Amino acid sequence: MDKKAIILLSGGLDSATTLFLAKNRGFSLNALVFDYGQKHKKEVKFAEKLAKLTKTEYTIIKVRLPWSRSSLTGSAESFPKRLSKSVPSTYVSGRNIIFLSYAASYAESIGASAIFIGAHTEDYSGYPDCRKGFLESFNRAVNLGIADKRIKFHYPLIDKNKKEIIQLGLKMEVPFEFTWSCYKGKKLPCKQCDSCRFRINAFKELGLEDPLLKK
Amino acid sequence: MDKKAIILLSGGLDSATTLFLAKNRGFSLNALVFDYGQKHKKEVKFAEKLAKLTKTEYTIIKVRLPWSRSSLTGSAESFPKRLSKSVPSTYVSGRNIIFLSYAASYAESIGASAIFIGAHTEDYSGYPDCRKGFLESFNRAVNLGIADKRIKFHYPLIDKNKKEIIQLGLKMEVPFEFTWSCYKGKKLPCKQCDSCRFRINAFKELGLEDPLLKK
Numbered sequence: 001m002d003k004k005a006i007i008l009l010s011g012g013l014d015s016a017t018t019l020f021l022a023k024n025r026g027f028s029l030n031a032l033v034f035d036y037g038q039k040h041k042k043e044v045k046f047a048e049k050l051a052k053l054t055k056t057e058y059t060i061i062k063v064r065l066p067w068s069r070s071s072l073t074g075s076a077e078s079f080p081k082r083l084s085k086s087v088p089s090t091y092v093s094g095r096n097i098i099f100l101s102y103a104a105s106y107a108e109s110i111g112a113s114a115i116f117i118g119a120h121t122e123d124y125s126g127y128p129d130c131r132k133g134f135l136e137s138f139n140r141a142v143n144l145g146i147a148d149k150r151i152k153f154h155y156p157l158i159d160k161n162k163k164e165i166i167q168l169g170l171k172m173e174v175p176f177e178f179t180w181s182c183y184k185g186k187k188l189p190c191k192q193c194d195s196c197r198f199r200i201n202a203f204k205e206l207g208l209e210d211p212l213l214k215k
Numbered sequence: 216m217d218k219k220a221i222i223l224l225s226g227g228l229d230s231a232t233t234l235f236l237a238k239n240r241g242f243s244l245n246a247l248v249f250d251y252g253q254k255h256k257k258e259v260k261f262a263e264k265l266a267k268l269t270k271t272e273y274t275i276i277k278v279r280l281p282w283s284r285s286s287l288t289g290s291a292e293s294f295p296k297r298l299s300k301s302v303p304s305t306y307v308s309g310r311n312i313i314f315l316s317y318a319a320s321y322a323e324s325i326g327a328s329a330i331f332i333g334a335h336t337e338d339y340s341g342y343p344d345c346r347k348g349f350l351e352s353f354n355r356a357v358n359l360g361i362a363d364k365r366i367k368f369h370y371p372l373i374d375k376n377k378k379e380i381i382q383l384g385l386k387m388e389v390p391f392e393f394t395w396s397c398y399k400g401k402k403l404p405c406k407q408c409d410s411c412r413f414r415i416n417a418f419k420e421l422g423l424e425d426p427l428l429k430k
Contacts, residue, residue, distance in 0.1 A: 059281060059282075061279060062277070062279065064276060064277065065317075065320055065321075065324075066274060067274075067320070067321045067324040067325055068320070068324060069324050086362070087362045091362060092320075093319075093320045093323040093324050093361060093362070093363075094316055094317070094319045094320025094321075094323065094360070094361065095320070096360065097316045097319055097320065097356075097357060097360045097361070098313070098316040098317060098320060100316075101309055101312040101313040101315075101316040102280075102309070102313060104308075104309045104312055105280055105282070105283070105307075105308045105309025105310075105312065105313060106280075106282045106309075108308040108309065109280075109282040109283060109284050109308050110282055128359065128360055128361055128362050128364075129360040129361070131359070133359050134356065134359040134360040137352075137355055137356040137359050137360075138356040138357075138359070138360060140352055140356070141312075141349065141352040141353040141355070141356040142312060142353075144343065144346070144348050144349040144352050144353075145309070145311065145312045145343055145344040145349040145352075145353060146308060146309065146312070146343055146344070147301070147302045147306060147308070147343050148308075149343075
């Protein structure tokens with residue numbers, strides 16, 4: 001069995017947990033890290049740290065989206081809560097579509113047959129590109145658009161919530177102190193953005209403190 | 216009816232013809248031009264010329280594919296004929312997958328409901344990402360991955376051959392002297408690569424000389 005895989009590594013705790021899962025399943029990984037103009041570019045440094053720590057080869061790809069209206073890539077300091085009833089303002093249109101497309105190109109080029117992504121539905125139900133239906137459909141489309149035709153997307157966290165992901169990560173000794181979630185990307189987590197709240201609450205529910213806050 | 220559309224503009228004659236078709240159908244266009252490390256980067260200049268000539272707003276996006284093994288992006292001077300029985304060595308893994316992903320992000324962000332691509336099957340049957348089945352499947356997947364859900368891909372040349380595309384272009388007065396096809400991207404077309412041969416032969420079949428060769 002070919003066990004070469006590409007993993008999308010963001011620097012957050014979901015992709016970190018996915019990295020450990022994939023390694024434990026015996027995959028040899030090449031990580032893709034994206035600098036897409038996110039305000040919390042700091043997460044790229046965390047992704048690098050994690051890749052080095054786990055001796056995972058990684059490539060940083062710059063993606064420019066000059067048309068983005070997301071509060072995550074815009075210049076506004078404030079974060080409006082939602083773009084519409086169902087979509088948070090932090091939604092970056094096409095983000096996972098673009099990331100997975102690069103991953104498909106990379107995978108086919110190096111003969112990897114798997115792509116790992118830490119997407120999960122529950123916390124970010126407002127992000128259409130984190131849903132299982134999209135990932136399944138995109139996987140099918142990608143295999144029609146490459147010569148290789150045998151890439152399988154893996155999204156092992158898809159049905160888990162943040163608490164379950166942290167539990168899983170702790171079992172595998174994921175160093176969560178080397179993961180970054182805050183959308184603001186300042187020196188310390190803001191504790192107020194959606195991403196901070198999900199993370200801090202999940203640690204709390206487990207009776208733990210976020211290791212990032214202990215520093 | 217919303218008539219805003221994104222068009223993938225490469226600088227070649229297929230996308231030029233598609234541009235004129237879309238304009239004639241009443242679409243207001245925003246062009247996306249990709250600098251993806253192609254040897255014939257010269258085509259980007261031709262795409263720019265054509266956009267300016269037709270007063271089409273355009274954005275150039277840099278795409279880096281450090282893993283690419285394509286002879287079109289590699290440093291080799293020579294072009295091996297094929298990578299495998301069915302795939303030419305000029306195949307760039309994931310190219311249209313990535314380009315269409317950017318287009319989807321752009322389209323959703325500016326509220327465009329259509330994406331035009333000049334892909335066609337006959338000449339490049341070896342390119343999996345130029346086939347109708349892929350384009351249909353990718354269109355479905357993209358609509359599951361965006362919040363907007365109503366982008367329609369248009370590939371009006373899909374069933375045409377080069378000769379038919381040129382005939383169509385001539386009717387619309389597409390300035391083919393401002394389109395570039397040669398994979399080598401030197402001062403003059405090499406007349407030998409697949410892309411040159413298809414183009415020159417098609418003009419010949421119509422009893423015409425490629426206007427690019429008249430210069």
